[in-house]
Amino acid sequence: MKKKYLPEEELIEKIQKSEIGWLEYVTNFSEEWDEEFTAFLKEKGLEATDDSAQSFLEHRKEMMEQGMEEGNGG
16 A cells, blocks of 8 residues: 655644654655655664654755755856
8 A cells, every 4th residue: 555645734734733743744745755765864874763854854955955056057
């Protein structure tokens, strides 16, 4: 059976109500994030925790900013 991912709005609401932590946010966002997070953990030698999920989100943000800078530079 395929894993069900939740809409971003629902995940944000659950985070704000402290119903879930960052780990659940990342792993329930999308299949792509789930796979990227698994690869991130392997690469960094980390375990799946709320702290590593926050590190993953920071990493994604940096990558997006870097991509925008490179995209706007030409």
